[in-house]
Structures are given as structure tokens and as C-alpha cells.
Amino acid sequence: QAAKVAANFTPTKEDYQKVYNRIAEIIDEAGEYDDGSFGPVILRLAWHASGTYDKSTGTGGSNYATMRFEPESLHGANAGLSVARGLMEKVKQEFSWISYGDLWTLGGVAAVQEMAGPKIPWRAGRIDGFAEHATPDGRLPDASQGAPHIRDIFYRMGFNDQEIVALCGAHALGRCHSNRSGYEGPWTFSPTTFTNDFYKLLFEEKWVWKKWSGPKQLEDKTTKSLMMLPTDYVLTQDKSFKKYAKAYADDNDLFFKDFSAAFATLMELGVPTQQFVSSEPWTLKTLDEQKA
Ligand code: CCH
Structure with missing residues (x-):
């Protein structure tokens, strides 16, 4: 030493x-x-x-x-x-x-x-x-915002749409804490294992606005135990983001390589x-x- x-x-x-x-x-x-x-x-x-x-x-x-x-x-x-x-x-x-x-x-x-x-x-x-x-x-990005804000923030760093979507797949991991960001809950059922489940769940689950007094976030209609931020959901709504999110949902190897x-x-x-x-x-x- x-x-x-x-x-x-x-x-x-x-x-x-x-x-x-x-x-x-x-x-x-x-x-x-x-x-x-x-x-x-x-x-x-x-x-x-x-x-x-x-x-x-x-x-x-x-x-x-x-x-x-x-x-x-x-x-x-x-x-x-x-x-x-x-x-x-x-x-x-x-x-x-x-x-x-x-x-x-x-x-x-x-x-x-x-x-x-x-x-x-x-x-x-x-x-x-x-x-x-x-x-x-x-x-740093504000989770309550839409596609223009995400682009402003990540383009400033030098990233393109494909890289933005790949990076956001990190939300397969971890959770939101109401005492930190105000948001609450995990994105996936395996928040300590890196997978493409974030994208799969975005497309496979039906996402509805959570009824609560906290900031606007989505919950899965089936179990109500998972969450998506407004910025996460935008990845399925914006045409360019959606193309990449779908590709990563369908191909874990491609996601791993691009991430x-x-x-x-x-x-x-x-x-x-x-x-x-x-x-x-x-x-x-x-x-x-x-x-x-
Ligand atoms: Fe994220 N993220 N993130 N994120 N994030 C949060 C938690 C994690 C946004 C907002 C939030 C990336 C992109 C974005 C992680 C990695 C990445 C939380 C909850 C918010 C809000 C914080 C809390 O309450 O503790 C937004 C908005 C964007 C883009 O628009 C990118 C890129 C990465 C990494 C490559 C990880 C991991 C967590 C979980 C942290 C934990 O404590 O479990």
C-alpha cells in the first residue's frame, strides 16, 4: 500500500x-x-x-x-x-x-x-x-418533459437518436425513490440484472397514468408494480425514437452492443x-x- x-x-x-x-x-x-x-x-x-x-x-x-x-x-x-x-x-x-x-x-x-x-x-x-x-x-434531463427536451439535452452532449434510446435502456436497472426524484418504483421485474426488458415492457404492457398525488408517471395496467417516466414513454411515441426502441426490444444482442x-x-x-x-x-x- x-x-x-x-x-x-x-x-x-x-x-x-x-x-x-x-x-x-x-x-x-x-x-x-x-x-x-x-x-x-x-x-x-x-x-x-x-x-x-x-x-x-x-x-x-x-x-x-x-x-x-x-x-x-x-x-x-x-x-x-x-x-x-x-x-x-x-x-x-x-x-x-x-x-x-x-x-x-x-x-x-x-x-x-x-x-x-x-x-x-x-x-x-x-x-x-x-x-x-x-x-x-x-x-441533466428532466423526466417530466417530452422528445424536444430529451433531444436538446443529449444532442448537447453530442449523441444522436439511436444513442439516446440505447442509453435510456439503463432503466432496466434500479428504481425511482419518492424522497429523491419524487417518482416511485422500478421499471422492470429484475432491477439488478441488465437486460432489454425496459424496451420489451414499454411495448408489451399497457401503460396508464398512475393516480396519485406525486408527479405524473405511468404504471403497468396488469400488475401496477412497474413504472415509466414521461421521458421513457416518449421513446414509444416519437417516430425516430420508436424505431430504435423496437429494435432493442426485439434484439438483446443489438442493445448490448449499442449500449x-x-x-x-x-x-x-x-x-x-x-x-x-x-x-x-x-x-x-x-x-x-x-x-x-
Ligand atoms: Fe435515469 N433516472 N434518466 N438514466 N437512472 C432515474 C434513475 C436511474 C432520467 C431520469 C431518472 C438515464 C437517462 C435518464 C439510471 C441510469 C440512467 C430516476 C429516479 C430518474 C427521475 C431517481 C431516483 O428517484 O432515485 C431521465 C429523464 C433520463 C433521460 O431522459 C441514463 C442515460 C442512464 C444511464 C446510462 C439508473 C441506473 C437509475 C436508478 C438509480 C437507482 O438508485 O436505482
Whole structure:
């Protein structure tokens, strides 16, 4: 451990695999928390740390891990992510050499892979920034809105319609918490396993507005135990989005391939190319693969 804090320590792929492994262990140590995994909330941290990117100004993105600072940490969209930042802080105590941006995005990669998702190619090289790099509120999507808003937000990051729809398939995982976003409930019956069920359910279930005092959200007519946000439902209503959502509902391999590519891009938003420690991305192993 002492060697790792020495100034001349240059971490290798193996060192990052050790960090990955520690995150993977923590994902599994959730006990009674939510559906028994910290994976979804760790994934959401990685996404919100990256999704602030604005291609026209080159600001935001994962490079500086600015969600550590107020007011970004207090933005409404980031409610509840202190849970994930706290878990990542435990990892940081053990591997002090890693930057927060690398740590949080590696968390996103570990979450997807450990929850049976596709492999996500990943590169190290983000550096810690300062409070003045923090981004203004309003850069992350508002779930109550429609297709124009989703396009405004994701086009600003540089994504196209196909990538938008692929990325939103992450809602196969996790749930909404009324004390965080105001919305309530999971999208799928297996919220800790990465699948294309989000798209399948969008088309197979009949979705009706939930009658409650909370924000407008949909529930499945059959069991009333699943939910969709207005922005999720738009993926079946907008002609261009619908084409991709249908394709992912019909073809899990296509979804995995497209999600992996779009998510790898998302994790690198805002990071100057010359900062990456390797030109070729690394594919890190799951805990299961290392047992074999
Ligand atoms: Fe999301 N997301 N997301 N989301 N999200 C929420 C939860 C998760 C939107 C809104 C919400 C992506 C895109 C969008 C996850 C990953 C991704 C919640 C509930 C809202 C609201 C938060 C709460 O109450 O805890 C909107 C709007 C969009 C796009 O328009 C993308 C892209 C990703 C990742 C690639 C994950 C995972 C969760 C579950 C978190 C948890 O704690 O279980």
C-alpha cells in the first residue's frame, strides 16, 4: 500500500482491475438496501458525472468529478447520489492514487458488467478539478418533459437518436425513490440484472397514468408494480425514437452492443484525448471471470 502513495507510482491496468474488484465487492454488500445491490445508484452517479457535458463549450463531463462540490452536489437531479459518492469514497481511501473521475466512471463500468450487462471498454486518465469547474443546474434531463427536451439535452452532449434510446435502456436497472426524484418504483421485474426488458415492457404492457398525488408517471395496467417516466414513454411515441426502441426490444444482442458503445462514449465526455493513459481502451474482467 505504501508504494501506491509514492509520488512516482504509475498505476497499470492490473491496478485499475484491483479498484474495479473492490467496487464490485461493494456493489454486492448492499444487504437490505433497495433491491439488494448498490449497482444501480453507482451507475447513476457515473452517468450524472458525465452527462453534464456541453460540446459547444467543452465544459462539464467526467473529467473533473465536479459533483463533489456544491452547488452541483445539491442539484435536484443529483438527489440521492450522496449514497454512491459515499461508497466510492471508501474505495478512494484504499486506492488514494485514483482520480475521482476515473473512480466514478469505473464504478459505472463495474455496475453494468457485474449486473450481467455488456463489457464496457474504459480508459483511465481523468484528473481532479476544482469547484470553479462545476456545471450549472439544468444540464441533466428532466423526466417530466417530452422528445424536444430529451433531444436538446443529449444532442448537447453530442449523441444522436439511436444513442439516446440505447442509453435510456439503463432503466432496466434500479428504481425511482419518492424522497429523491419524487417518482416511485422500478421499471422492470429484475432491477439488478441488465437486460432489454425496459424496451420489451414499454411495448408489451399497457401503460396508464398512475393516480396519485406525486408527479405524473405511468404504471403497468396488469400488475401496477412497474413504472415509466414521461421521458421513457416518449421513446414509444416519437417516430425516430420508436424505431430504435423496437429494435432493442426485439434484439438483446443489438442493445448490448449499442449500449456498450454509447456508454463508453458517455464515460469519456469532457476528457481531453491526450489525458488518457492508453490509446487502446481496456476491458476489465468481472469478478466471476476471475474466479474461473
Ligand atoms: Fe435515469 N433516472 N434518466 N438514466 N437512472 C432515474 C434513475 C436511474 C432520467 C431520469 C431518472 C438515464 C437517462 C435518464 C439510471 C441510469 C440512467 C430516476 C429516479 C430518474 C427521475 C431517481 C431516483 O428517484 O432515485 C431521465 C429523464 C433520463 C433521460 O431522459 C441514463 C442515460 C442512464 C444511464 C446510462 C439508473 C441506473 C437509475 C436508478 C438509480 C437507482 O438508485 O436505482
